[in-house]
Amino acid sequence: MVNKGFPKFGMSQAGAYVTALKNYNLPDFILKLVAKDTDSELLERGRIDDRLQSMNDNALELLNKIFVECEEDKKGKYAQYRFFAYVSSMYHKCEVLINESIPGKSGKDHKIPIAIKSNGMYMAIAFNKATGNAVNKKDVAKFYDIADDVKSGEHGTQLIDAIYGSSVGFKGDALVELENLSKSRKDDAENKLEFKTANFENRIYSVVKC
Known part of the structure; x- marks a missing residue:
């Protein structure tokens, strides 16, 4: 398959990106989001290396920055895409919805990032804080209220x-607050909800159950 964009890098650079990226578990919806962002074609189906080469x-450069180099951008989009891919990897054969509006018991529609x-x-x-200051108690309380609703x-x-x-990162008191809120819930089937934090540091996510 001939990629119209290859002359810019030369085959070796594009090939190197494909070689690196095909080892990552890149979900279909991420490839589509990046293709849309970069006005790129994308094979609908096929092997991951064929799809990347399309x-x-x-x-390819953007995917490499996000997943291989783990770079950050001012808007926090790279971090958001990494988080989306990470969350989707936890739930196999499930439907992934981005910026989904879900009504709560209160009647309010909550915009859920993923x-x-x-x-x-x-x-x-799942929610993600990609830029700014560490997650604080106020952030955690808002997150809990939305999840509960x-x-x-x-x-x-x-x-x-x-x-x-x-x-x-997370501030210490924010983690304590979320743990306390989580423990305050009834543990019956109707109310049971697992609260987890996922901190991205040194190129990996570490998940803690609250």
């Missing part, structure tokens, strides 16, 4: 996980 130079569905029901919701609503009956990711 993308233009800008797309939600996971299985058999038409929400299983997990969604869980209590008719769309959250099967919700089992609420994940808060951060590329800027």
Whole structure:
């Protein structure tokens, strides 16, 4: 397959990107998001290396920055895409929804950065702080309230996980606050909800159950 964009890098650079990237578990929706961002073509189906080779130079370079080099950008989009890919890897054969609007028991529609569905029901919701200061108590309280409202609503009956990711760390009192809020919940099937934090540091996510 001939990629129209290859002359810019030369085959060796594009080939090196493909060789590196094909070892990463890049979900389909991430490839589509990056293709859209870079106005790139993308094979709908096929082996991962064939699909990567169908993308233009800008797309391959962006994927490399996000997943291989783990670079950051001012808007926090790179960190967001890494987080989306990480969350999706935790739930195999599930539907991944980006910027999903989910109504809670309160009647308010909550915009959820990434939600996971299985058999038409929400299983997990996740938020991520990509830029700015470390996650604080106020951030955590807001996250908990949203998760609790969604869980209590008719769309959250099967919700089992609420994940808060951060590329800027968590303040100690924020972690204590989330743990206390989590422990305050009833442990019956109707109310059970696992709260987890995912801290991105040294190019990997470390997940802690609260």
